[in-house]
Amino acid sequence: MFSQNLRTVFLLACAVLAACTPLPPAPAPAPAAAASMPAPPWQRPGVQLLHIAPDESLLTITVRRGGALARLGHDHVVASHTLQGVVAPAPGRAQFRFRLDEMTVDEASLRQAAGLTTTPSADAIAGTRHNMLVRVLEAERYPWVGIDARRTGDKQVFDADITLHGVTRTVQLPVRIEETAGGRRLQASGSLLLKQSDFGIVPFAILGGAMAVQDQMELAFRITARQDVSAPGSIASPGR
Template sequence: MPHVHRRALLACACALLAACTPFAPPPGASLPAAPVAAPAMPAPAWQQPGVQLLHIAPEDSLLTITVRRGGALARLGHDHVVASRTLQGVVAPAPGRAQFRFRLDEMSVDEASLRQAAGLTTTPSADAIAGTRHNMLVRVLDAERYPWVSIDARRAGKQDVFEADITLHGVTRTVQLPVRIEQAADGRRLQASGSLLLKQSDFGIVPFAVLGGAMAVQDQMELAFRITAQQDLSAPGSGANPGR
């Protein structure tokens, strides 16, 4: 290939990588429509009468997923952090059970404070963030077909280890999930936090890549969560008992 052509190709690749939108959405392209009002989460199959349930408080809860760049030209791209602040679900402290879910199309992409907390040093532009969000929802996760991510967890013998069935992209995998739990003395509020590494390919997801893999998203992703759950006496079928 003539030298001038190689330089032109490299310049084009660098522009694409720097923008982090190698396949930017075409004019008029739209993301999966956001729900008008998400339906209430169905009661867990393991719910029993009289068992105290704490309901997740989305305003005090956060789940983040960090994905990192890979490939020979990784230095020209960005790592990314996506976050859910709309978790819904329940926790049953006594039997050590929890079930919650969130919508992919309600996740934020690259909030400045979360990028800083994750130690990400680059600063993607607004256009790059919009392109990343489009690629994530449409080209990678097929969020219109698989809008929800759900997690059903149960204590696995040890006080601080749970088995969690994670359903993403229509595929369910069971993982060991270390969890730190802090519970109020009256049992009416708790906070659970933890993190783990997952692979996109384990859920049938092909990590985003272009230029023959010279720019790619690493298969491994880092999931971290901080979930607050509290008693909700007004919730139908909550099993809450003020005397407990």
């Protein structure tokens, strides 16, 4: 009986490893060239706009493993270093977006910062990225994630319309804001918990859910916006 049970466990482990091995199939979509972001409808002449500096901004999403065999998998951190958009400090508005196919997966420094202790292989990371873009997020069909935020009565909380996977949800977003250089530079940071299912996304799972990604995901951001940013993908002025 013991040998039979051992054989069953061995076969199950082999099946798990085979399921987690990335297939050689079609590669994930390649990033497209950045296009100018349309001006937000709330933009008005005379309203000071600060442009997001992508090289000084970061958005991360951490997803956790789940299921009965979670110990055989990994938690993951995906990140965007290509945020584009604007912030209007006076009216308390912000609009920005990023492309899913430009996100990175499991950068070592970001995994360490998130407190993740396992180390996925390069093949596992490539497989995760493919599954994320193709099977879960349908990035070719829904390439952009957009966030339109407006300040509420509480200056530290914004109402944010988040559009992901073709679905828009409004959430309350706590934000810490620091302004410097006489208002010509702004830094904003914050975090919140979201559920993939709220955006019509089915979390990735194999083996009948024995290995799966949890529905909840942790979003965190650190954004720098400046008055002097001019780069591809910046906001197009009205009338252009």
